[in-house]
Amino acid sequence: MFHDLARDDIYRLETPKLWLRWPKLADAPNLARYLADHDVTKMTSRIPHPYPPDEAERFVFETRRNNSEGKSIGLVITPNAKPDQAIGAITLAPTDVEGELVIGYWVGVPFWGRGYASEAVRGMLDIGFGMSPANRVVASVRTINPASRGVLERNGFRYTHDAESFMPARNRSHMVHWFELERQAWALDAGRETSRSSRDAVS
Numbered sequence: 001m002f003h004d005l006a007r008d009d010i011y012r013l014e015t016p017k018l019w020l021r022w023p024k025l026a027d028a029p030n031l032a033r034y035l036a037d038h039d040v041t042k043m044t045s046r047i048p049h050p051y052p053p054d055e056a057e058r059f060v061f062e063t064r065r066n067n068s069e070g071k072s073i074g075l076v077i078t079p080n081a082k083p084d085q086a087i088g089a090i091t092l093a094p095t096d097v098e099g100e101l102v103i104g105y106w107v108g109v110p111f112w113g114r115g116y117a118s119e120a121v122r123g124m125l126d127i128g129f130g131m132s133p134a135n136r137v138v139a140s141v142r143t144i145n146p147a148s149r150g151v152l153e154r155n156g157f158r159y160t161h162d163a164e165s166f167m168p169a170r171n172r173s174h175m176v177h178w179f180e181l182e183r184q185a186w187a188l189d190a191g192r193e194t195s196r197s198s199r200d201a202v203s
């Protein structure tokens with residue numbers, strides 16, 4: 001699904017304040033620390049709470065495998081001044097609909113409100129549309145999550161509908177807002193030249 005370049009763990013995306021890079025085992029303690037906070041996990045459908053002891057390591061291994069197989073792409077979010085410090089994660093994965101990807105992300109509570117998620121989503125869209133043939137990226141946010149809604153709208157997503165969504169890690173359904181961004185709308189966004197991949201950085 002994704003271009004071969006993103007399948008190698010030296011791949012990273014640089015944005016003005018962040019590096020989005022492959023997760024590594026050394027990230028597990030940081031990921032576990034921030035995902036211990038229910039304010040983060042309760043907004044997600046697949047991150048369990050309480051966060052199990054080996055879950056971060058499992059996430060790292062699974063994500064690296066999926067990345068290398070080109071099935072999906074999962075990157076940790078790090079401040080570019082401290083690229084060893086994982087403060088969040090972001091993933092793009094195919095849905096059952098041809099040409100469609102779904103995006104998911106989180107940022108640790110101490111780092112909220114600095115524009116990191118907005119910037120990470122912007123970078124990830126460059127990967128999604130730039131390194132795969134996808135025509136559309138979709139996202140769902142719980143109706144009690146205006147911050148995430150803001151992140152999507154700032155990146156050009158448009159609201160499509162509300163639905164009840166089963167969240168496996170919550171073991172129940174919640175109402176969510178669905179959003180989508182079409183490739184054409186992404187391509188028309190003249191301000192998106194703010195990120196570059198490590199491929200460009202070394203050439």
Ligand SMILES: CC(C)(COP(=O)(O)OP(=O)(O)OC[C@H]1O[C@@H](n2cnc3c(N)ncnc32)[C@H](O)[C@@H]1OP(=O)(O)O)[C@@H](O)C(=O)NCCC(=O)NCCS
Pocket residue numbers: 039040041043044104105106107108111112113114115116117118119140141142145146147148150151
């Ligand atoms: C949603 C989340 C990723 C946002 O991360 P972040 O780095 O703080 O996001 P940003 O700083 O880029 O942008 C957040 C925006 O929401 C706004 N916001 C924050 N709290 C808000 C609230 N309660 N109501 C309305 N807007 C809010 C911020 O002001 C900001 O918009 P602005 O820059 O226009 O002012 C983070 O809160 C998080 O990880 N939450 C838990 C997990 C989650 O919700 N993941 C997404 C699942 S769909």
